[in-house]
Amino acid sequence: MKQYTLDFEKPIRELELKINELEEFAKEGKIGLDGEIERLRQKAEKQKKEIYSKLNRWQHVQLARHPNRPYAQDYIDLIIEGFEELHGDRNFRDDRAIIAGLGRMKRVSTSSTVDEDSDDFRVAIIAQQKGRGTKDNLKRNFAMPHPEGYRKALRVMHLAEKFNLPIITLIDTPGAYPGLGAEERGQAAAIAENLFAMAQLSVPLVAVIIGEGGSGGALALGVADRVFMLEHSVYSVITPEGCASILYRDASFAETAAEAMKLTSTDLLGFKVIDQVIKEPVGGAHTGIEAVAKDIRILVSKAFTELQGIDCDARIQARVEKYAEMGRWIEN
Amino acid sequence: MAAWFKRSGKPLKSEQRRDIPDGVWIKCKSCGDTLFKTELMRQKQICKSCGYHFLLPSEEYFKLLLDLDSWTEHDAKVTSVDTLGFKDTLKYSDRIVKYTKKSGLSDAIRCVSGRLDDKPVELAVMDFAFMGGSVGSVVGEKISRSIKRAIQNKTPLIIVSCSGGMRMQEGIFSLMQMAKVSTALVTLSRAKLPFISILTNPTTGGTTASFSMLGDLNISEPGALIGFAGPRVIKQTIGQDLPPGFQSAEFLLDHGFLDMIVKRTDMKPKLSNLLSILTPRE
Ligand SMILES: [Zn+2]
Numbered sequence: 001m002k003q004y005t006l007d008f009e010k011p012i013r014e015l016e017l018k019i020n021e022l023e024e025f026a027k028e029g030k031i032g033l034d035g036e037i038e039r040l041r042q043k044a045e046k047q048k049k050e051i052y053s054k055l056n057r058w059q060h061v062q063l064a065r066h067p068n069r070p071y072a073q074d075y076i077d078l079i080i081e082g083f084e085e086l087h088g089d090r091n092f093r094d095d096r097a098i099i100a101g102l103g104r105m106k107r108v109s110t111s112s113t114v115d116e117d118s119d120d121f122r123v124a125i126i127a128q129q130k131g132r133g134t135k136d137n138l139k140r141n142f143a144m145p146h147p148e149g150y151r152k153a154l155r156v157m158h159l160a161e162k163f164n165l166p167i168i169t170l171i172d173t174p175g176a177y178p179g180l181g182a183e184e185r186g187q188a189a190a191i192a193e194n195l196f197a198m199a200q201l202s203v204p205l206v207a208v209i210i211g212e213g214g215s216g217g218a219l220a221l222g223v224a225d226r227v228f229m230l231e232h233s234v235y236s237v238i239t240p241e242g243c244a245s246i247l248y249r250d251a252s253f254a255e256t257a258a259e260a261m262k263l264t265s266t267d268l269l270g271f272k273v274i275d276q277v278i279k280e281p282v283g284g285a286h287t288g289i290e291a292v293a294k295d296i297r298i299l300v301s302k303a304f305t306e307l308q309g310i311d312c313d314a315r316i317q318a319r320v321e322k323y324a325e326m327g328r329w330i331e332n
Numbered sequence: 333m334a335a336w337f338k339r340s341g342k343p344l345k346s347e348q349r350r351d352i353p354d355g356v357w358i359k360c361k362s363c364g365d366t367l368f369k370t371e372l373m374r375q376k377q378i379c380k381s382c383g384y385h386f387l388l389p390s391e392e393y394f395k396l397l398l399d400l401d402s403w404t405e406h407d408a409k410v411t412s413v414d415t416l417g418f419k420d421t422l423k424y425s426d427r428i429v430k431y432t433k434k435s436g437l438s439d440a441i442r443c444v445s446g447r448l449d450d451k452p453v454e455l456a457v458m459d460f461a462f463m464g465g466s467v468g469s470v471v472g473e474k475i476s477r478s479i480k481r482a483i484q485n486k487t488p489l490i491i492v493s494c495s496g497g498m499r500m501q502e503g504i505f506s507l508m509q510m511a512k513v514s515t516a517l518v519t520l521s522r523a524k525l526p527f528i529s530i531l532t533n534p535t536t537g538g539t540t541a542s543f544s545m546l547g548d549l550n551i552s553e554p555g556a557l558i559g560f561a562g563p564r565v566i567k568q569t570i571g572q573d574l575p576p577g578f579q580s581a582e583f584l585l586d587h588g589f590l591d592m593i594v595k596r597t598d599m600k601p602k603l604s605n606l607l608s609i610l611t612p613r614e
Contacts, residue, residue, distance in 0.1 A: 176541075178561030178569045183579060186589050188540035188560035195514035196546055200522075215498075216510060216541040216560070223511045237498050237507040237538070242565075247420035247500060261503040262416050271415075273504050323515040324476060326508035327469030328415040331407075 001132065004067040008051055008059055012283070015044040045282075052282050055232075058255040060264045061240055063232040064211045068286040070293075071143075072099055072127035072170040075210060078293035079300075080105055080125060086156055092185065095149030097141045097173070100126045100156040102165065108301040121304055124160035126153045126221055127170035130211070143212075144177035147190035150220050154194055157201060166204040166304045169221040174239055176217030191220040198223035199323070200316055204307035206300050208278070209233045209265075210285075215242075225319055226303045227273070229265040230292065231280040235273075236263035273326065360384055362555075376596050385533060385553045385596055390442045390459040393492050397455060397600050403446030407477055411438050412470050416503050424501040427463065435461035439470040440495070443478045445485070449604040451611070454482040457492040458539075465495035467539050468502040472509030475543065476516045483519060488526040488607055493544040497537020497562075510542035517546050526610040528603065531558050531581070531590070549591045549606060552581035553599075558589075 005013045019040050026033040055063070063069070076083055080103035087094040107119045128145060131137030153169075160167050176187050198205060207224035213235030229235060238246075243261060244253035262268075265277040278295050281288035307315060357366050362384035372379070376396060377386035388396070394403055411428070418424040432438065440462040444455050456478045458465045475491065482489040498506040520527055529547025531540075533556035541560050544550075552558060559566075559579035567574055577583050584590045594602045 176560065178565045180566065180570060180574070180578070183559050183561065183566065184587055186545075186587065188558075189545040189589050191541040191560070192514065192543070192545040195511055195542055196518060196521075199511070199515040199518045215507065216538050219507055219510055220541075223515070235504060237500055237503055243500050249421075257420075260416065260418050260420065261500070263504065268504060271504060273508060320515050320519060323508070323512045326512045327472050327505050328413050328502075329410050329469045329473055330413045332409045332411070 001068060006059075006062050006066065008055075008062075009283075012044055012048050012051065015040055015047065019044065048282050052284075057234075057258045057262070057264055057267075058240070060232055061212075061234050061254075061258050063284050064234045066284060066286055067132075069211055070285050070289045071130045071132070072172055072210065073129055074289060075170060075293050075296060076101075076103075076125060076127070078290065079297045080123070081120070083125070086159075087152070089148040089151035089155060091151060092148040095141075095146050095152055096139050097128060097143050097145040097177070098126065098149035098153055099129045100124070100152055102160075105168075105297060105301060105304075107305065108298045121301065122163075122165050123304075124156055124165045124167045125170070126156055126167065127210075128173040128218075128221065130172055141177060143173045144175060145173065145217060145220075146177050146179075146182045147185040147187050150176075150190040150194050153221060154190075154197055157194075157197060161201055161203050164203060166206070166308065167201070168300055169205070169207045169224065171207055171209045171213050171218045171221055171235075172211035172233075173214050173217045174212050175214035175242075176220070191216045194220040195223055199319060202312045202316070204304055204315065205319075206303045206307075208296055208300065209235050209274075210296075212239075214239055223319075223323070225307050225315060225322075226275045228276050228278055228296075228299055228303075229268060229274045230278050230285060230296075231265050232284050233265060234258075234263040235265075235268055236261050358386075378596055383554060383595070385555060387460050387494070387533070388596065389461065390437070390457040390492075393457045394442075394444060394446065394455070396596065397490070397492075397603065398444070398446035398448055398453075399450065403444040403455070405442060405444045406481070407443055407474050408438055410470050410474055412468055412502075414501070415505060416501070418501045418503070420501070427501065431462050435459065437462045439474070440465045440467070440499075441471045441474050443474045445481060445487075448490075448600065448607065451604070451607055452485060452487045453607070454478045454485075454487055454489045455492070456490070458494045460494045460496075460534075463499060465493075465539075466497060466499035466506075467495060467509050468499035468506050469509065471499075472512045475513050479513075479516045479520050482525055483523045486523075486525065488528065488611060489520060490528045490530065490603065491543060491547075492530045492532060493535040493539055494532045495535055495537070495539035495544075497539055507538065510538045513543045514546060517543060521548075526607065528606065530599070532556050534558070536560070536562055545589065548610070550589065551599075551602070552584065552590050552593050553596055554581060554593050556581040558584050 083103040085101040105121045128143040130143040131140035205224035209229040240254040240258040241251045243257040245251040268274045285292045360379040363382035365381040377388045414425040531552040
């Protein structure tokens with residue numbers, strides 16, 4: 001994968017390149033550079049921590065969209081064993097913006113972080129999938145699903161319900177696709193039906209926002225018993241660009257709109273819209289996907305264990321009550 | 333297809349502004365006829381020449397659909413709050429004050445218990461005059477309370493939608509209203525009580541992608557713009573003009589997303605008949 005560097009990543013990237021260069025030099029044995037290399041390493045680490053400790057909301061958006069950011073399939077490869085992808089909505093076509101499938105996930109006991117090999121979850125996985133590069137992105141439609149994508153998701157949810165499999169969704173989409181075909185085939189109805197169905201599914205549902213959580217297109221996989229968010233992912237009612245072009249009449253106000261909408265994992269945890277933030281390595285998930293995948297697996301596994309301990313009707317009731325609480329208003 | 337669909341390429345907001353009668357007369361944007369404002373209101377905001385349905389205020393829907401003086405309004409004191417400290421060209425807190433004054437409404441929806449041909453119903457009517465009928469926490473909460481009352485009193489629920497979508501000024505809270513109302517509708521559905529969704533011009537965005545499309549019956553007024561993405565956004569995406577009639581009620585009926593299209597003036601008898609079939613007589 002070609003490395004892509006965001007503007008605010010550049011000072012760190014430059015130091016890293018310099019360290020590499022010096023290491024090459026040292027390898028050739030020309031001069032002893034250990035001290036210098038160590039000094040630069042420390043400097044790079046310090047700078048990295050500093051930059052990542054005070055990211056603004058727009059920088060979070062940039063990280064959430066980072067071309068090197070791990071996508072759904074990358075996590076599935078690390079989290080799910082024996083993954084079998086299932087295709088099609090049985091009606092119109094297979095929407096590649098959404099991956100759906102079945103597999104197994106190792107169970108982690110609630111009290112420890114040690115894997116217990118003896119036991120595992122059979123699970124259903126549904127996710128939006130971004131493409132890597134132009135060709136792949138055309139196939140994936142930039143992770144912007146059509147109605148048939150949501151209907152594929154719904155089909156697999158009902159399959160999961162029938163065979164009593166908990167469902168994990170990985171959310172990463174700029175939003176549902178705003179096109180002619182999508183409207184003709186009922187984008188709105190497809191999203192609405194998913195919200196309605198997820199609210200009453202008899203199996204546990206855990207959603208993880210791994211990149212962009214964009215509007216109704218994200219929410220159509222996002223009604224869940226537990227919602228987790230990767231540290232640098234974002235979740236909002238509309239993209240910052242969309243918000244800017246409507247409210248500020250100018251898409252170039254995206255940065256301002258991102259600030260105004262308060263769309264980071266910290267914001268949403270504060271609003272109690274999500275249940276937990278999954279930390280990313282300093283530098284973002286793309287600098288250490290294994291650790292992030294492991295944390296997702298541990299957290300989701302614990303949530304499933306906990307949720308499976310609750311009676312089905314009580315679980316649905318709790319889901320209903322959770323969403324009933326959402327919102328802020330005053331009453332005089 | 334009626335001529336008013338030619339507007340679909342233009343921005344919605346200015347169109348809607350023209351929709352609100354100003355002064356003594358108004359020009360019908362569909363047929364161009366000059367209509368007298370008072371006469372138009374007497375005709376339930378329907379153009380006498382071409383049948384175009386202008387915006388109808390929420391209060392008028394109560395008169396249109398419910399028996400005379402049969403309704404009680406609920407939760408009128410639930411009002412919006414600026415949780416995010418949101419500011420675009422105006423602070424959200426100021427915008428709330430501005431629209432409250434301008435529209436005389438407390439938010440974009442009014443909810444009543446009333447009687448329709450003597451049948452008790454919960455009726456929630458969205459009003460475009462308050463921030464384009466955008467859905468924020470207040471709309472979500474008030475619909476949820478209507479649902480609770482419907483379950484408690486074992487009555488049907490009718491929602492009249494008229495909305496540009498989610499209220500961006502409330503950020504993620506507005507998105508969550510889609511989940512909140514859809515989830516609450518599950519409780520209504522489990523109680524086997526009818527939910528009739530009436531879609532009017534316009535119903536777009538997250539409103540359509542949640543409760544407006546979840547009716548046991550989805551009924552639209554003629555010519556209503558109904559969709560998820562707005563015409564302007566789609567036009568930008570595909571880089572060409574939209575086909576005539578795209579996203580109209582008639583288009584949605586043809587594509588299978590509506591049960592029927594009913595003229596505003598025929599709505600009450602239609603609802604009365606449908607409800608009498610869906611609910612057993614006591
Ligand atoms: Zn006319």
